[in-house]
Amino acid sequence: MxxxxxxxxxxxxxxxxxxxxxxxxxxxxxxxxxxxxxxxxxxxxxxxxxxxxxxxxxxxxxxxxxxxxxxxxxxxxxxxxxxxxxxxxxxxxxxxxxxKLEMFPVECVVRGYISGSGWKDYQANGSICGVQLPEGLTFGGRLPEPIFTPAYKAPMGEHDENITFDQVVELIGQANADALRKLSLDVFKRASELAEHAGLILADTKFEFGIDPSGEPTATFNGVSGTITLGDEVLTPDSSRFWSKAAWDRGERKDSFDKQIVRNWLAENWNQEGTPPVLPAEIVAQTADKYAELVERLTTEVA
The missing domain is CATH 3.30.200.20 (Phosphorylase Kinase; domain 1)
Structure with a gap:
């Protein structure tokens, strides 16, 4: 090698x-x-x-x-x-x-709490991806119920774009859109229950699905028939926002188990022009510790 x-x-x-x-x-x-x-x-x-x-x-x-x-x-x-x-x-x-799957060009984002880009959208127009939300929500607050807020997976080199459910229907058809929304919400519910056993909150996450042509032909997309199948990475620190339940109860809403440490350091030390600076050793170590802690908490504290 x-x-x-x-x-x-x-x-x-x-x-x-x-x-x-x-x-x-x-x-x-x-x-x-x-x-x-x-x-x-x-x-x-x-x-x-x-x-x-x-x-x-x-x-x-x-x-x-x-x-x-x-x-x-x-x-x-x-x-x-x-x-x-x-x-x-x-x-x-x-x-x-x-x-190998025939992937749907949709990121299936589910939010149980309001944070990140969803918070910005809510502040601007009171909704996220066309889902109207109650007035008076606060950053990091729990939503009345989890919501499906999809994004269009743009071609390589372009930015993904938040879209409405109606736009998902236009992209992949009504039956597939309904199936992805239901699957996403069901998986989010199950994952949230498991996370709770480890003292964690699953604030939001994204799933990616495709058609497995070797499976039972229950769905069709792009001329490929098969089973709708969950792909990519799932419920990791790179695709999800996990919070400590104890910290959330204390009112702390920004300390998540992911690379937020890296984002925060870059925001303070780089104007996003040119080549980004090299990450300091302590930032790398702190980020690695966050990933390791999440894995340990989930895999050792949940049966």
Whole structure:
């Protein structure tokens, strides 16, 4: 295996590197019998404000992979994991062999609490993605019930865009839109219940779904029929906002188990022009500790 820098993809015997995103690297098998799967490697890279930063967050890829697999074991919904071939030794612990899905171009965001970009939208017009909300909500407050606030997955290099449910229907059809909304809300409810056992609040998260052509043909998209299947990473610090329930009860609403430490430091030390500065060692360490703490709390305190 070739030497790996902190932010580089690795060479893996028997697999061809086909794409690198901000955080994940994708590989296709050189075996003609395995063209229906893809190897998804979670790197230690960290991004903020649309930039990949230096240095990487030690252990981040393993934390994301372990937590995603932990959730898949506990969610009663089809997922993209494949057992057709083992994860290569070069990336063991931080990679997944996944079924290739026909992905829906929709990020299925669910919010149980009001924060982040949802808070900005609510302040501006009293709604989020067309969902009208009661007056008088406060930052970090619990919503009357979880809401589905989707986003359009823009082509590579462009920004994702918050959209209404009606726009989801236009993109993927009424039946698929209804199914994604129901699945997203159901999974969010189940995940919230599990998080509560670890003293955590799941404030918001995003899911991505696609069609598995090898599954029962219960849905169709882009001419592909199969089963609607949960893909990508699930309920990790990179895709979700978790809070400590004890801290929330004390009125603390901004200290989440994710890379918010990185965002806060950048906001104070960079004007978002040119190349971002190198992250200080203490910021990297604090962020790594947050990822590790979330994984430990969930996987050791929840049966």
């Amino acid at each position: 070739a030497a790996e820098s902190a932010n580089a993809a690795v060479n893996i015997a028997g697999w061809n590197h086909v794409y690198s995103g901000k955080v994940r690297d994708l590989y296709e098998s050189q075996d003609p019998a395995l063209q229906h799967v893809i190897l998804v490697v979670a790197s230690d890279r960290v991004s903020a404000f649309d930039h990949v930063l230096e240095p990487a967050i030690t252990g981040k890829g393993k934390h994301l992979t372990a937590l995603t697999n932990w959730w898949f074991d506990r969610l009663e919904v089809p997922n993209h994991l494949s057992t057709d071939v083992a994860v290569p030794a070069e990336v063991a612990g931080r990679a997944t062999v996944a079924k």
